[in-house]
Amino acid sequence: MARFISLIAAGVAQGAIAALIALGIVLLHKATGIVNFAQGDLLTLGAYVGYWLIVKHSMPTLPAYLVTLVLVFLVGVAIERVGYAPLRKQPILAVLISTFALALGLRSLIILWQGADDRNLPSPFKSNVWHVAGAAVPYQNILIVIATLVVFAALSWLLQRTAVGRQVRALAADRETALLQGIRVERLSIVMFGLSAALAGLGGLMVAPTLTVTPTLGFPLLLASFAAVVLGGFDRIGGTVAAAFAIAIVQQILGGYVSHSYIEAYPYIILLGSLMIRPEGFVRGVTGVRY
Amino acid sequence: MSATDQTQGESLAGRLAATATANVRDKIIGPRPVVYRRRQREFWLLGAVLLFALPLLTTGIYGLGVARNAMLLSILALGFYFQFALSGQFSLATGAFYATGAFTSAWVSPHGGPAVGFVAAVAVTALLGALVKLLLSRSPLIQFGIATLSFSELVFLVYRNWTQFTGGNLGRFGLQSFKVGGYSFNTSTRHYMLLVGFVLIGVYLLILFERSPAQRDQIFTRDMGAVAKTTGLHTRRLQIVAFALGGAYMGAAGSLFAHTGNFVHPSSFSTEISLEVMIMVLIGGIRSPWGPVVGAIVLTVLPEWLRPIAHYQDLVYAGGILVVILLLPGGIVSLPTVVRARVEPLLAKRRKT
């Protein structure tokens, strides 16, 4: 029983991180139609900046987190200016590749800045754990889940109740018509790139205490979150979050009870299976066609 | 090669006769698409000479290692060219196909020689490519890219654990070198010559492909998506064929890797290779079969020259990609054309004044 609880708890925490990254990807995709492959490295950046502020400069936790989020937001905006805005007239493929290039550049800048050695960002709760049903659940994991749920609620509110959110939903449903209706796409893109970057940065801050901080921290997490994004159909954030949790929990359960050497394979298998069966995802979205 | 290809004949008289025939034929048959009039033989010969001369630039303490790498990556890049440049499919599974080709060849060759291993590698990777694309044929561009990434990671995971096929932690060693009759390709120099030969074959096949209806069918499908289906093209089949052909090239490269290095190990393959190859094709040029080769050579040789600033290497790559995308979409290979287009009006102005 204790084993089961700790597996579930690990799955929930892992799913929360994947959900944070996935929310950023889906938000950006709804607003701009592209996927930012630098999302993983933005997470890494968040972890490193957090480390630098808290460990190297002894800044108190909460202000450090805020400063990190602002900085990563700005980097996201920079990515929009360099890798997206100049390429508006070019096919999507060009933008995807430029985000790859920027991911590569970001990673090497991080290495130049902090070196490639392992770093450690301690949790604000140190190593305290919560004992439940015989299992030890780190407080950090609980924080991760709470943070994710808060973000999800905030994003839902943003999308459903604000003008900005309405614009994003309009763009996602039928981009051409939305553009014709005069949505200020330039401004919106900048904000959305920044916001989705900040979400990745938050993910970095949250996950860093549970892993070692290395320059390649973000990429595998990005891959895992892709499964959630694909399952959720790139569209509904609720479906994406649910998928993220589901996949991570299934992964932990199967890894714990079935086969551990292939534990990393489960999200990939789920992703591939999902695309083979239903390429448009399992969550119903709204799409328009224009010829 | 058909007789009609050879009408662009060797002698001047032959050329004149050919032009006369062509003019008459134009009137009877109709205009000849532009691609079919391009002279590619000269470029191919030039390329052959340069490739054989490449080692002179790169022999250092690694001997022919760098040059060998450049040739292997060229073949991978040529395969990626089929998938990416010709049919617009964004795949990050290059490394997985490379590995599959290498291990298949290593596994089969004890039972028939490296040549049989080569054939097996090409067949297996072509089929694998076709299967992957077939199963994912309804996925849009981005999802397909993500799927190939996942597929690739899955393949690497399997190969790391599947000891019977790949040798697991030990890998496979003592692999035979290629042999033709009594002549064995078993020295560094011979390895390199063999690889250059295959690169040239690879480029030549692409040139033949360009001078055939297959190219425009692929390009139209790449650019026009669902609309292409309404003109009667079998887009799904075309995409599967292109993806499989690309996979076949990558499998060939894998087999060549195995039998010129005589050792394969799962750690030699990773997603990094897929990204590198993509960057090579982009920077080298996506509008010409020589692009991938130029890109592979530049990006294999460059790190050697950039050794003093090795830390900034990735930054240089990132910058290079952005420069190509923003300023030079045709890549390095398009540089002469672009420069000529810029310079000619200036020269014309000079002549006037």
Add this chain to the structure above:
Amino acid sequence: MSVVADTRPLLRCADITVRFGGVVAVDSVSVDLAEHEVLGLVGPNGSGKTTLLNAVSGLVDARGRVEVSGTPIPLGRPGAIVDHGVFRTYQTPQVDRSLTCMENVLVASPNAACRGPVGAWIRRRAMWKHEHERWDEAADSLRRVGLLDRANDLAAGLPYGQQRHLEIARALTARPTLLLMDEPAAGLSSTETRHLIELLAQLQDDGITLLVIEHKITFLEEICHRIVVLEMGRTIAEGTPSEVWANPAVMAAYLGEAK
């Protein structure tokens, strides 16, 4: 122009409905097209004309039934109707700007022999033979729309009107039995429109059935046997051109009176 009567319509669309999320773009529209007929499809902007065409050619998901000469066509599959000789042109000309006019037309050739890697690498002699045949066909189509002298120019360099002609040439090369055209005369001058009318008359003489979406009334009156009027996704009138223009509901639709 006489209409040849046939027992079975060449194209039958029954109760076609297209939904985009909550919006009903086409609401239970039924249209029949007899062989050798020229049907005009008109209606104010947003009435569902292009969507109906997209539904018939399988580019959007739709409910209902489409039959060509009695054979049902699966909906939502872009390639399906092409096998029955139904081809189309688009409101925005869909030509590949990186290919030449000739190449744009060649892709639609029904001659599929030696067109893949086998033809490119192994059976090159046979490939050349078939290529010459295909070039003949394509050159002929280009000549009919007046683009033969631009055969080897990139489609990117063509003005809008000629891109439309290129699309028509491409559709012609496919040897259609039915040609669906979406606003072929949009943006054309009066001389160009005249050329287009003559071309369409020629196509009719060749036995091709036409369904044309258009706004220009004179154009429609000259070539159409029948007209179907859509508004807000529904059929509101059907008949000969004179009948339709006399219909007060049609006038109201165009002048925008509230229903």
